[in-house]
Amino acid sequence: MNRMSVLVLGIMACFLTSWVGLAVTPYYQLGQLLPDTDDATGEQAPPGFSGRAEQGRAVYAANGCVSCHTQQVRFEGVPATGGPDIEREWGERSTVARDYLRDTAAYVGSQRVGPDLANIGSRKSPDSYKYTTAWHYQHLYQPQVVTPGSAMPPMRFLFEKRKIAGQRSHEAVKVEGEDAKCLHSDEEIVPTEQARQLVAYLQSLKRSSYPLPEVPTAPAATE
């Protein structure tokens, strides 16, 4: 190992293996996937994002939501239809590479301080208010009121306080608890354009609400 050339070439060769394996191979194996077309209806899966949702993706990225939220449903078992993620109803099936086909950037994440958001747009709750646009606004504005004990930072900077001009805005955030006391009766909290974009993005996250041939769906969900 005294020849510099041997050393340099050896290092490059070692590096090259993983470069080919984990940077170039994904490009060919996953980077050129095509949407799945339903023969009967001609609909394509996964569906695309609206322009506003795409702008919301940028808001999601800018504020580092990925620091605490994943966007992937993990599978377990053979066939892979079980596991706690499925039981928590974070998705009817696990997410696969093709589910991210329409994203400009995929934030699969590595921390679950909060719940997974892969399917936040299609999540159901017995409480009809939950997961509505108004709920999202309130949750972003005062997460500790919506979910007592939440570790989520209130995203106050995505909202603005203003005097009610004539009629109350239909988008005005339902402010409760301590925060309501700080609000005069002639004031309201309304979402900024960024908040609207972010909520549009969240509501379009429906990563496993359509079938794909390469992934089995949980038996319970097909009933």
Place this chain on the structure above:
Amino acid sequence: MSVIVTEEEPVSSASGVTPAAVGEAATLIQSNAAEVAAIDRSVRLPVLLFFGAGLIWLLGGSLLHLLAAIKMHEPRLLSSVAFLTYGRLWPAANDALLYGWLSTAGLGLALWLAARLCRARLRHEGLLTVAWAVWNAGVLLGVLGVLGGNSTSFEWLEFPWYAAVVLLGAYAFISVWMLLMFRARREGNTYASLWYLLAALLCFPWLYATANFFLLFLPVQASAQAPVNWWFVHGFYGLWLTPLALAAAYYLVPKVLGRTIHNYPLAVLGFWSWLLFSGWRGGQSLVDGPVPVWMSSVGIGAAIFTIIPLVAITNNLFGTFRGRGDAWGWSPSLRFTHVGLLCFVAATISGILLAIRSINRVLHFTQMEVAWNYLALYGFVSMILFGAMYYTVPRLAGWDWPSQNFIRYHFWLCLAGLGTIIFALAMAGIVQGYGLRDPGVPVISTVQMINPLLVTRTCGVLLLGAGHLVFAASFVLVLIRARGGQPVTASDVVGGRRRAPAVATEEIQPTSATVEHAVG
């Protein structure tokens, strides 16, 4: 196998040791002191600048870390300030640590090691300060970009594209000097330290350019982004930071102890196997994730195989330490390096465990991963950087550390802080992991359960930050006193409990600081 030598004696090769096996200890011995002093003097300005800037980033990053840690349990604090929201603070703090502290100080270390190992003097070091300024401007742009809402939200790659361009440009500039030094190399042999140094210097630009190219400049389809991102994260740790730290350890341990490295063939094995396996570990962070199963399987396999380099590297370095526990008492650089290497062992073993599928299913996505980051980045890489700085700074500045107590406080504050943080986050990870495994436990309960542990972690971050502050103060004092221009004498350094012979072996040697001062 080990040959004990003193700094001034030529190494006898009669012991049957191959020339290459004569460890880093030999480099200086064979040279005359004046030449080494000249080499050190030629790199002093850029190396001290890189170290100094690194320390500023360390302090700034620690502040951001502290704020982020507090916000984990006090989420409503400063919630109307956009640039201080947790999702911006946390990546900014991490990137300040990764690019600002570890990489910047690492580059300073690389310059010094390259000069020493190649026995080459650095020329046009004034121009190099321009590259230094550009590099730091790049980090500043990146951190401000993340805080300002331009984060890419890719793990460890949050810096916006313009910061990445500046960093790559500065790196290209710096690597010209490295290249010139390697070309001027006069030694016939290469040392383990040099292999690692070369590996780090070659891998970083390739890694960083590829990841930025594939994820930001010309993004691949999103379905292919996760594997690239995780390949980068594991590569950044395994092929950039780790080789830098190991280069320092392989240089300093034999050198300070006046020994040769314990087992040369094992060093070769350790080097190549580490290089090969750590590049392939990316998939371990995508177990059961939205990628083909082979990727996570290969990642887990590669992680398990790192047991081979782990055994080879630690056998070598701890073998060189063997029987010299006394070094803890008199050599701060060895004390820090030793703890760093212990953390390397712990991080590698726990890294393997966290990769194993059944464990990964419980502990991935939890604070355990954050605890691992602290162990690997602060415990291993950062501690070894401190160790290397304890050795180099007095030699470059021509002045010894102002106070043994400062060194002691730095050491124990770091250990206490890291211990507290890692304990708290590992516990939190286990609680969180089993909570999230049980669909009956709401996610909010897992957060409430770990709340006291997150408070404990904040205390740890405070202790760690205090340790960093003490070290930065020491560093500044050395520079201020060195400017005073009084010669270093033995009496300046025989402080604390340090014994006389130790002084000759470690902190101030006639070979560097004093001679340098006499010359300069």
